[in-house]
Amino acid sequence: MYIIGIDIGGMSVKGGIVDENGVIICKSSVPTAQGDNPAAEIIADTAKLIDRLLFEGNLRLSDVEGIGLGIPGTIDSKRGIITYSNNIKMINIPIVAELKKYFGSTPISIGNDANAAALGEVRFGSAKGNSNIVFITLGTGVGTGIIIEGKLLEGAASAGAEGGHIVICMDGADCSCGRRGCFEAYASATALMKQTKAAIEKNPDSLLAKIAAEDGKVCGRTAFIAAKKGDKTGAEVVEKYIRYVGEGIVNLANIFRPEVVLIGGGISNEGDALILPLQKFTDESCFGIKNGNPRVLVKKASLTNDAGILGAASLALG
Amino acid sequence: MYIIGIDIGGMSVKGGIVDENGVIICKSSVPTAQGDNPAAEIIADTAKLIDRLLFEGNLRLSDVEGIGLGIPGTIDSKRGIITYSNNIKMINIPIVAELKKYFGSTPISIGNDANAAALGEVRFGSAKGNSNIVFITLGTGVGTGIIIEGKLLEGAASAGAEGGHIVICMDGADCSCGRRGCFEAYASATALMKQTKAAIEKNPDSLLAKIAAEDGKVCGRTAFIAAKKGDKTGAEVVEKYIRYVGEGIVNLANIFRPEVVLIGGGISNEGDALILPLQKFTDESCFGIKNGNPRVLVKKASLTNDAGILGAASLALG
Numbered sequence: 001m002y003i004i005g006i007d008i009g010g011m012s013v014k015g016g017i018v019d020e021n022g023v024i025i026c027k028s029s030v031p032t033a034q035g036d037n038p039a040a041e042i043i044a045d046t047a048k049l050i051d052r053l054l055f056e057g058n059l060r061l062s063d064v065e066g067i068g069l070g071i072p073g074t075i076d077s078k079r080g081i082i083t084y085s086n087n088i089k090m091i092n093i094p095i096v097a098e099l100k101k102y103f104g105s106t107p108i109s110i111g112n113d114a115n116a117a118a119l120g121e122v123r124f125g126s127a128k129g130n131s132n133i134v135f136i137t138l139g140t141g142v143g144t145g146i147i148i149e150g151k152l153l154e155g156a157a158s159a160g161a162e163g164g165h166i167v168i169c170m171d172g173a174d175c176s177c178g179r180r181g182c183f184e185a186y187a188s189a190t191a192l193m194k195q196t197k198a199a200i201e202k203n204p205d206s207l208l209a210k211i212a213a214e215d216g217k218v219c220g221r222t223a224f225i226a227a228k229k230g231d232k233t234g235a236e237v238v239e240k241y242i243r244y245v246g247e248g249i250v251n252l253a254n255i256f257r258p259e260v261v262l263i264g265g266g267i268s269n270e271g272d273a274l275i276l277p278l279q280k281f282t283d284e285s286c287f288g289i290k291n292g293n294p295r296v297l298v299k300k301a302s303l304t305n306d307a308g309i310l311g312a313a314s315l316a317l318g
Numbered sequence: 319m320y321i322i323g324i325d326i327g328g329m330s331v332k333g334g335i336v337d338e339n340g341v342i343i344c345k346s347s348v349p350t351a352q353g354d355n356p357a358a359e360i361i362a363d364t365a366k367l368i369d370r371l372l373f374e375g376n377l378r379l380s381d382v383e384g385i386g387l388g389i390p391g392t393i394d395s396k397r398g399i400i401t402y403s404n405n406i407k408m409i410n411i412p413i414v415a416e417l418k419k420y421f422g423s424t425p426i427s428i429g430n431d432a433n434a435a436a437l438g439e440v441r442f443g444s445a446k447g448n449s450n451i452v453f454i455t456l457g458t459g460v461g462t463g464i465i466i467e468g469k470l471l472e473g474a475a476s477a478g479a480e481g482g483h484i485v486i487c488m489d490g491a492d493c494s495c496g497r498r499g500c501f502e503a504y505a506s507a508t509a510l511m512k513q514t515k516a517a518i519e520k521n522p523d524s525l526l527a528k529i530a531a532e533d534g535k536v537c538g539r540t541a542f543i544a545a546k547k548g549d550k551t552g553a554e555v556v557e558k559y560i561r562y563v564g565e566g567i568v569n570l571a572n573i574f575r576p577e578v579v580l581i582g583g584g585i586s587n588e589g590d591a592l593i594l595p596l597q598k599f600t601d602e603s604c605f606g607i608k609n610g611n612p613r614v615l616v617k618k619a620s621l622t623n624d625a626g627i628l629g630a631a632s633l634a635l636g
Contacts, residue, residue: 074606084609092610132474146573148471155575156450159611166569169488170562177605179568244488250497251484255464255573257473287495288392291402292410293477 003316004053006046006069007113007308008032010087013042015049016309017057017064022124024306026057032088039082039093047102066107066316069095070116070308076158077111077315083157109315113308115152115161117301118145120311121262126302132258135301136163137265138245141176142184146256164188168247183251186244189220189266192237196223199237207231224270242274246281253296254287264301275300321634322371324364324387325431325626326350328405331360333367334627335375335382340442342624344375350406357400357411365420384425384634387413388434388626394476395429395633401475427633431626433470433479435619436463438629439580444620450576453619454481455583456563459494460502464574482506486565501569504562507538507584510555514541517555525549542588560592564599571614572605582619593618 002025007014009032016027030049033041046069054061073085080096082088096108111119118135121127127135127147135145144163146153153161164184165177172181173191185191196218200209208226211234212218223241226234249261261282263275279298283289286296303310320343325332327350334345348367351359364387372379391403398414400406414426429437436453439445445453445465453463462481464471471479482502483495490499491509503509514536518527526544529552530536541559544552567579579600581593597616601607604614621628 074609074611083611084606144573148466153466153574155573156577156612156614157575157610159606160573160575162572162575162605165572165605166484167565168485170486170490170565172488179603247485247488251569252573254480254483255462255473255478255570256471257475257478257480259474285497287480287483288402288477291392292475293392293401294474296474 002057002059002064003313004050004064004067005309005311005313005316006049006067007312008042008046008069008071008088009308010072013046013049014308015053016306016313017053017059018310018313022310024309026053027309028052028056038088039090042088043095043098047099050103061103061106064106066109067099067103068116068312068314068316069108069110070113070312070315071095071110072113074157074159075110075112077109077154078158080108080110082110083159107316109318111152111315112145112158112161113311114143115145115154116311116315117264117303117307118147118262118311119152119314120303120307121301122147122150123314123317124303124310126262126299127260130259132256133260133262134163134252134256134258135262135264136249136252138187138263138267139189139265141190142188142248143265144252148256163248163252166248166251168244168251183248187241187248192220192223192241192267193218195241196237199223199233203233206233208234208237220267221270224273228273238273242277243281246278246285249278249282249298250285253282257294258296260297260299262299262301264307268300271300320375320377320382321631322368322382322385323627323629323631323634324367324385325630326360326364326387326389326406327626328390331364331367332626333371334624334631335371335377336628336631340628342627344371345624345627346370346374356406357408360406361413361416365417368421379421379424382424384427385417385421386434386630386632386634387426387428388431388630388633389413389428390431392475392477393428393430395427395472396476398426398428400428401477425634427636429470429633430463430476430479431629432461433463433472434629434633435582435621435625436465436580436629437470437632438621438625439619440465440468441632441635442621442628444580444617445578448577450574451578451580452481452570452574452576453580453582454567454570456505456581456585457507457583459508460506460566461583462570466574481566481570484566484569486562486569501566505559505566510538510541510559510585511536513559514555517541517551521551524551526552526555538585539588542591546591556591560595561599564596564603567596567600567616568603571600575612576614578615578617580617580619582625586618589618
């Protein structure tokens with residue numbers, strides 16, 4: 001059995017043909033069109049990409065059980081419409097109907113990319129065999145994908161599962177959504193970089209400051225590197241950041257009581273330095289753990305580079 | 319068709335026989351046993367209460383399709399066990415198995431009382447016809463019941479849906495759960511009373527202070543009464559309190575994007591003085607409303623006095 005997974009991102013559209021075990025038999029990509037009419041261009045480019053994948057995989061369209069597309073933004077999966085995507089500049093685009101013009105005979109599914117990634121982890125990754133998970137990506141923003149009894153939580157018009165936009169510090173840091181104090185405004189890689197820069201300004205003589213100066217920039221890794229080298233300023237930044245992430249995790253764990261919270265996105269590459277203290281915080285803070293409520297495991301997501309393709313393919317698996 | 323709904327509370331066990339339209343054909347109650355072995359006493363009292371209801375309703379057990387029990391605390395609905403209930407002092411009590419000894423031939427369902435109330439509102443109350451709702455009770459604590467595609471969200475071992483225990487003010491007010499800054503610590507009636515008392519201390523000459531002195535106490539209504547009479551201090555307390563409730567509503571709305579958020583519990587009796595500003599705040603703050611995401615309605619729950627019985631009965635309706 002073969003499925004095609006397409007991961008539409010701000011920089012590139014990636015695609016792959018995937019078998020039922022999550023093995024990618026071929027993959028390819030095109031840069032995301034940035035012209036005046038990105039919707040039409042991206043749809044045409046995606047169609048060409050699918051043709052190319054079929055050619056390279058030596059398959060016909062009839063060999064493919066379905067096509068899944070993971071897309072950033074608010075994606076109305078039931079109606080097959082991109083409601084709003086800031087990253088790829090699309091509003092109210094009936095992408096499934098458009099792609100049906102090319103691949104009418106094949107089922108086409110779309111979904112939010114974080115939701116797709118959550119499904120991918122349950123099908124092929126760290127959460128294989130779990131049916132209740134919360135997946136949190138710590139990247140440019142904070143995305144969440146939530147699976148309950150094996151099904152994606154989407155909410156009305158698929159506008160739910162915006163777990164990055166729960167306020168954890170009322171009247172706190174500005175968030176891109178217009179509110180103040182959102183989880184995303186504290187726990188994204190962007191936020192960590194701001195926190196790191198602020199600590200460098202306050203502690204210009206720290207090893208953290210030296211590392212940043214040597215690298216010529218601050219990134220999501222800078223504070224973790226300094227902390228590992230024994231720098232107090234770096235360790236403080238990391239400790240505070242982990243606390244922010246932890247508060248968001250426990251909020252979501254108290255609501256969903258999933259079996260597993262999976263951490264993905266760039267920051268998850270810190271591995272145990274991130275995951276172990278988050279597990280400790282979750283064990284200490286989750287509601288009613290001392291009174292018999294089940295523990296919530298915190299794990300690193302495992303589908304790294306191909307998470308987008310495998311997640312999108314999982315959408316087609318339903 | 320008849321069902322029996324039993325609402326086990328800290329003060330009394332209430333029961334009623336309910337028909338398929340939510341009409342209570344008879345009801346009764348007993349005080350909640352407070353002795354050394356409350357579990358055994360409460361179970362025996364509940365059995366007697368059910369017998370009495372059948373007698374008063376002139377029905378046989380075989381006329382009843384099911385018995386539902388709404389219980390405060392962590393209730394493992396699948397296994398039929400009260401995992402932990404602080405209010406009625408029960409830990410790990412297999413209440414369904416115990417009641418089966420009396421009513422073995424009849425299906426018996428249990429659930430958390432806030433979850434039951436949410437189901438009741440969907441079956442018989444303000445959310446009739448809706449399939450995605452978040453129900454928030456503003457009482458001694460803050461309880462939440464969440465329904466997704468017509469089904470209760472319960473989480474592993476039914477320990478989820480603890481929406482009162484999401485931190486909205488990190489490092490803020492102490493919460494009974496051990497964390498600091500939970501929604502419950504700001505939005506419960508208990509929290510409102512604390513906020514009112516603090517405002518009175520700061521403004522001893524306010525009308526708010528006078529009203530409290532005349533009543534001899536502060537309750538959840540005090541600040542609302544003062545605000546309605548034009549008192550600035552009372553209005554400030556109400557405004558801030560509504561902001562806290564609003565932040566929690568929008569957090570849950572961004573996660574679930576329900577059709578409706580229902581407000582119940584003692585404070586909901588304030589009606590439009592509470593609901594209208596909450597609707598305004600939700601409209602202004604929900605994620606992506608300006609970009610086509612659907613609006614989330616805020617409504618008052620409608621099953622007031624009999625909410626417990628009708629909710630418990632709804633558990634038996636599945």
